[in-house]
Amino acid sequence: MNLQDYSAQMLPAIESELQQFVDRLGQDRANGFHEMLTYHMGWTGEGAGREAQGKRIRPLLMLLTTAACGKNWKPALPAAASIELIHNFSLVHDDIQDHSDLRRGRPTVWKKWNMPQAINVGDMLFILAQMAILGLQEHFPAEIVLKVDGIIQKACMELSCGQYLDISYESQNNLALEDYWPMVSGKTAALLSACPWVGALLGGADETQQEAWQNFGHSLGLAFQVQDDYLGIWGDSALTGKSTESDLVAGKKSLPVLFGMEKRGAFAKRWSEGPIQPEEVSFLAEQLTEEGAKLYTQQAADQMTELALQNLRMAAPKGKAGEALYELAHELLKRQA
Amino acid sequence: MNLQDYSAQMLPAIESELQQFVDRLGQDRANGFHEMLTYHMGWTGEGAGREAQGKRIRPLLMLLTTAACGKNWKPALPAAASIELIHNFSLVHDDIQDHSDLRRGRPTVWKKWNMPQAINVGDMLFILAQMAILGLQEHFPAEIVLKVDGIIQKACMELSCGQYLDISYESQNNLALEDYWPMVSGKTAALLSACPWVGALLGGADETQQEAWQNFGHSLGLAFQVQDDYLGIWGDSALTGKSTESDLVAGKKSLPVLFGMEKRGAFAKRWSEGPIQPEEVSFLAEQLTEEGAKLYTQQAADQMTELALQNLRMAAPKGKAGEALYELAHELLKRQA
Numbered sequence: 001m002n003l004q005d006y007s008a009q010m011l012p013a014i015e016s017e018l019q020q021f022v023d024r025l026g027q028d029r030a031n032g033f034h035e036m037l038t039y040h041m042g043w044t045g046e047g048a049g050r051e052a053q054g055k056r057i058r059p060l061l062m063l064l065t066t067a068a069c070g071k072n073w074k075p076a077l078p079a080a081a082s083i084e085l086i087h088n089f090s091l092v093h094d095d096i097q098d099h100s101d102l103r104r105g106r107p108t109v110w111k112k113w114n115m116p117q118a119i120n121v122g123d124m125l126f127i128l129a130q131m132a133i134l135g136l137q138e139h140f141p142a143e144i145v146l147k148v149d150g151i152i153q154k155a156c157m158e159l160s161c162g163q164y165l166d167i168s169y170e171s172q173n174n175l176a177l178e179d180y181w182p183m184v185s186g187k188t189a190a191l192l193s194a195c196p197w198v199g200a201l202l203g204g205a206d207e208t209q210q211e212a213w214q215n216f217g218h219s220l221g222l223a224f225q226v227q228d229d230y231l232g233i234w235g236d237s238a239l240t241g242k243s244t245e246s247d248l249v250a251g252k253k254s255l256p257v258l259f260g261m262e263k264r265g266a267f268a269k270r271w272s273e274g275p276i277q278p279e280e281v282s283f284l285a286e287q288l289t290e291e292g293a294k295l296y297t298q299q300a301a302d303q304m305t306e307l308a309l310q311n312l313r314m315a316a317p318k319g320k321a322g323e324a325l326y327e328l329a330h331e332l333l334k335r336q337a
Numbered sequence: 338m339n340l341q342d343y344s345a346q347m348l349p350a351i352e353s354e355l356q357q358f359v360d361r362l363g364q365d366r367a368n369g370f371h372e373m374l375t376y377h378m379g380w381t382g383e384g385a386g387r388e389a390q391g392k393r394i395r396p397l398l399m400l401l402t403t404a405a406c407g408k409n410w411k412p413a414l415p416a417a418a419s420i421e422l423i424h425n426f427s428l429v430h431d432d433i434q435d436h437s438d439l440r441r442g443r444p445t446v447w448k449k450w451n452m453p454q455a456i457n458v459g460d461m462l463f464i465l466a467q468m469a470i471l472g473l474q475e476h477f478p479a480e481i482v483l484k485v486d487g488i489i490q491k492a493c494m495e496l497s498c499g500q501y502l503d504i505s506y507e508s509q510n511n512l513a514l515e516d517y518w519p520m521v522s523g524k525t526a527a528l529l530s531a532c533p534w535v536g537a538l539l540g541g542a543d544e545t546q547q548e549a550w551q552n553f554g555h556s557l558g559l560a561f562q563v564q565d566d567y568l569g570i571w572g573d574s575a576l577t578g579k580s581t582e583s584d585l586v587a588g589k590k591s592l593p594v595l596f597g598m599e600k601r602g603a604f605a606k607r608w609s610e611g612p613i614q615p616e617e618v619s620f621l622a623e624q625l626t627e628e629g630a631k632l633y634t635q636q637a638a639d640q641m642t643e644l645a646l647q648n649l650r651m652a653a654p655k656g657k658a659g660e661a662l663y664e665l666a667h668e669l670l671k672r673q674a
Contacts, residue, residue, distance in 0.1 A: 024494070029519050033501040093460065097453035116434035116504045119456060123430065123463070124497045130467060130490045134483060142479035146471060149486075153467045157361070160461045164370040167453045182366050 001320040003327040006064060010073065014059045017081040019043070021128045021135070036121045040092055040109050047106045054104055057332065058191060059084045061220075062199035064328065065213060067321030069203025076202040078135030079148055083195055085129035086152070090159060090191075092122035097167060140202065148198050155194035162186020169253045173272060177258050181222075189221030196315070209315060216311035223304035223333050229254035230297045233285050248276045248284055255300060256293040263291050305333045338657040340664035343401060347410065351396045354418040356380070358465045358472070373458045377429060377446050384443045391441055394669065395528060396421045398557075399536035401665065402550060404658030406540025413539040415472030416485055420532055422466035423489070427496060427528075429459035434504060477539065485535050492531035499523020506590045510609060514595050518559075526558030533652070546652060553648035560641035560670050566591035567634045570622050585613045585621055592637060593630040600628050642670045 018041060025034045039045040042052030059080030063073040094100070095108040096118050102108060110118035133152060136145045165183040169175060193214050200213035232238055232247030233256050239246070247254050260267035267287045270276075276284060288294060308329060317325050355378060362371045376382040379389030396417030400410040431437070432445040433455050439445060447455035470489060473482045502520040506512060530551050537550035569575055569584030570593050576583070584591050597604035604624045607613075613621060625631060645666060654662050 025498070030498045030501060032505060033498060093456050097456060114504075117501070119430050119434060119459075120497055120500050120504065122456075123459075123500075124494070126460070126463065127490060127493045127497055130486070131494070134487055134490065137483060142483050146474060146479050146482060149467070150471055153464060153471065156464045157461070157468070160457055160464055161362070161367045161370060163457050163460075164367060164454070167451075167457065168369060 001324065003324040003331070006067070006321065006324045007060065010060055010063050011056060013074065013077060014056050014063070014080055014084065015053070017077040017132075018084060021081055021085065021132050024128065024131060025124070033121075033124070036109060036113060036117060037124060039112070040088060040103075040121060040125075042104065045106070045112075052104050052106055056084060057328075058087055058195050061192070061195040061217070061325075061328065064321050064325050065196040065199025065317070066203040068317030068319065068325050069200055069205050069209075070318050071203040073321075075136075075139035076199060078132045078138075079152075079198050079202060081135075082129045082132035082152060083191065083198070085125050085132060086156060086159075087191060089122045089125035089129065090163070092118055092125060094163070096122075097163075136202075144201065147201060151194050151198055151201070155190040158186045158190035160186075162188075162190065166253075170251070173261075175253060175258055175261060177255075177262050180253075180255050180258050183253075184222060184225045185218070188225040189218045192221035192224070193217035200315070212311060212315040216308060216315050219304055219308040219311050220329060220332065223301060223308045226255055226297060226301040226304055227333060229256060230294075230301055233257075233288065234294060239282060239285060246276075246278075246281045246285070248281055249278055251275060256288050256297045259293040259296050260288050260291055263293075265291050267291055267293075301333075308333070338661065340661040340668070343404070343658065343661045344397065347397055347400050348393060350411065350414060351393050351400070351417055351421065352380075352390070354414040354469075355421060358415075358418055358422065358469050361465065361468060362461070370458075370461070373446060373450060373454060374461060376449065377425060377440075377458060377462075379441065382443070382449075389441050389443055393421060394665075395424055395532050398529070398532040398554070398662075398665065401658050401662050402533040402536025402654070403540040405654035405656065405662055406537055406542050406546075407655050408540040410658075412473075412476035413536060415469045415475075416489075416535050416539060418472075419466045419469035419489060420528065420535070422462050422469060423493060423496075424528060426459045426462035426466065427500070429455055429462060431500070433459075434500075473539075481538065484538060488531050488535055488538070492527040495523045495527035497523075499525075499527065503590075507588070510598075512590060512595055512598060514592075514599050517590075517592050517595050520590075521559060521562045522555070525562040526555045529558035529561070530554035537652070549648060549652040553645060553652050556641055556645040556648050557666060557669065560638060560645045563592055563634060563638040563641055564670060566593060567631075567638055570594075570625065571631060576619060576622060583613075583615075583618045583622070585618055586615055588612060593625055593634045596630040596633050597625050597628055600630075602628050604628055604630075638670075645670070 022037050022041060025037065035044060042048055042054065062080045062083060063076055066073040066076045091103060092109050095103055096110045096115055100108055101111050109121050133145065133149050136148060162183050162185065166187055169179070169183065194217065196217040197210055197214040200210045205213065229247065232252065232254055237245045257271065261271060267284060270284065312325065312329060359374050359378060362374065372381060379385055379391065399417045399420060400413055403410040403413045428440060429446050432440055433447045433452055437445055438448050446458050470482065470486050473485060499520050499522065503524055506516070506520065531554065533554040534547055534551040537547045542550065566584065569589065569591055574582045584594070594608065598608060604621060607621060649662065649666060
């Protein structure tokens with residue numbers, strides 16, 4: 001069993017678990033509502049399929065952790081579904097907040113229907129995520145279910161605080177490098193940290209082990225985000241592909257941009273003058289490189305990656321599932337585009 | 338102890354419980370976020386105070402039920418806070434969805450800040466509501482906490498389905514009278530039904546009694562909504578006050594309007610031709626009366642009120658708290674404006 005074998009078993013089980021909760025909606029009067037949810041989840045509508053569903057990284061990470069603690073991963077499925085539903089709730093609202101037209105190559109929910117319905121679709125995904133937590137009762141004692149609930153709510157609070165910072169940063173031009181970490185700790189790391197934490201709890205790990213797993217998820221999330229920020233400026237699709245995919249055009253306050261702003265050099269000057277145009281992208285990326293942002297970001301990504309792998313070793317995953325977890329971490333952190 | 342005495346004890350306790358959960362947010366980096374939440378809750382900002390906080394009907398209803406089951410209401414406070422936070426989450430999102438500028442006489446959150454932050458404020462209120470449920474663990478066994486959780490999530494699902502219908506109805510002109518009940522069952526009755534249900538569960542009521550309490554809340558919610566719909570057209574502030582407060586101008590598909598649409602008479606003709614202007618309000622209200630909508634709505638309100646009181650008798654509330662509950666129900670259902 002390697003990562004591919006585990007994925008082949010787990011992904012269909014995750015999909016069917018998710019579907020079960022979304023189908024709680026009933027299909028008489030709320031027919032159209034159900035359709036909005038299944039569309040967003042990538043199961044129905046134009047372009048439905050694997051590509052539209054996303055990678056389901058979070059539930060996979062959780063279930064592999066339970067398996068790497070030496071336990072059967074199947075009873076943990078409702079928790080895995082809950083985390084994925086929360087991730088998707090945040091995507092639906094994020095797309096409205098960012099005014100994004102496309103998600104995984106398809107029109108976003110607010111674009112396809114309208115903004116009021118899309119807010120409500122996000123809300124319902126979050127409500128179904130709460131329902132999913134309760135689904136753990138079939139296999140776990142009530143005290144454990146409440147512990148999982150507490151971990152997930154804490155992650156959601158951090159997620160929402162990160163979202164607040166992200167939206168606030170858009171209109172702030174006096175940000176420092178140190179403003180970066182609390183924002184991404186919330187927006188990316190909180191939910192990713194909850195995955196192995198809950199997975200370990202449901203895998204019977206003790207509190208010390210749970211902490212190691214939690215740290216692994218947190219540093220994995222940060223490493224992933226810094227890597228994403230790097231690729232958003234120097235990745236193939238940002239530079240040589242459609243330069244509209246560059247974070248510079250999107251105006252994203254990513255780590256390299258915050259580094260450049262703090263330097264107060266030529267990049268900062270141009271950045272402060274207003275939106276970056278696609279034709280400026282390669283010049284400004286070069287500018288950032290010269291000012292040291294590329295090296296800094298690469299080093300931060302390397303450090304976080306090293307920390308994540310170190311935390312994974314501390315968590316001491318067992319057996320083939322443990323090896324698959326190393327594989328998953330490497331796959332997430334070695335993306336090239 | 339009458340309703341006023343109970344309110345004098347319970348309302349400050351509810352407020353301080355709510356505050357405790359909102360303060361979980363911390364106040365370092367998320368300072369501005371905390372301010373948005375306390376503003377909406379009516380504690381800070383211009384116009385803060387009792388008026389801005391709303392009536393806290395839902396938590397009051399829950400706590401009175403626990404007391405009317407012969408138990409101490411104080412341990413039930415986290416559940417009461419949870420329901421009120423959910424109500425407020427739905428208000429914040431509703432105001433965005435309806436594009437409403439004012440809530441309880443003050444600028445709405447999206448109007449005062451912006452739409453992206455307001456979506457996130459609603460999300461955070463909902464997350465805090467989940468946290469609040471977990472707060473019950475201090476006084477109740479885990480199994481009971483999960484039961485409360487299940488009741489509240491079910492109510493939220495219905496609330497969100499009702500919201501879906503409400504938004505959908507806006508663009509539908511072939512609605513029938515029967516489309517009304519599923520919408521208001523979700524939008525108004527679901528959460529109101531959860532209040533006495535949870536209150537009774539935490540008051541140690543058995544399942545049969547819980548069902549009676551749940552039915553009381555449900556019919557109270559429907560009666561309240563039908564009454565609200567009546568006042569929205571024939572109430573003092575709709576007719577003789579600012580006629581912009583009329584549901585006719587707002588284009589709301591309320592019970593009298595659906596009645597009129599189904600009649601396909603003069604009212605339906607005018608309604609189908611586009612937005613109603615303030616100067617048409619008294620004429621169209623009269624038209625609806627002539628077509629039988631006023632009598633029909635009044636009868637529906639009376640029937641639902643009778644049912645609610647009957648269900649309350651079935652639930653057999655005890656002692657002074659029981660009397661206060663009758664008082665509360667009468668107060669809710671006998672509003673004149």
